[in-house]
Amino acid sequence: MMSRLTLDDLLDQLEQARQIAIDDRKPSAMIQATATMAKLTGYDRPQLKDVNADAVQTISDLMNELADDETTKRLSHE
Structure with a gap:
């Protein structure tokens, strides 16, 4: 077996x-x-994330929305 x-x-x-x-x-x-x-x-x-396009007005807002998770925050502060 x-x-x-x-x-x-x-x-x-x-x-x-x-x-x-x-x-x-x-x-x-x-x-x-x-x-x-x-x-x-x-x-x-890659991890996919839904973003509410109506909630963002600029590319900077979009990038902040996309970066708004714990993994990205940890990586950006190392």
Whole structure:
């Protein structure tokens, strides 16, 4: 009988591979493992946001409306 891998199993294996890459000082392998983890968890996809076009009058207002979420705020203040 074949054992089925779960998402957690795959993420654990990728984390082990990432740690080996870090220990072996192989940044490209570390980046690949991290990128694969992002793909599996959906963090590689852009996040869509609805904006009420009637509520904005200028490009600046639109940009502020689009940036009005916690992730964007955190990234812009680092």
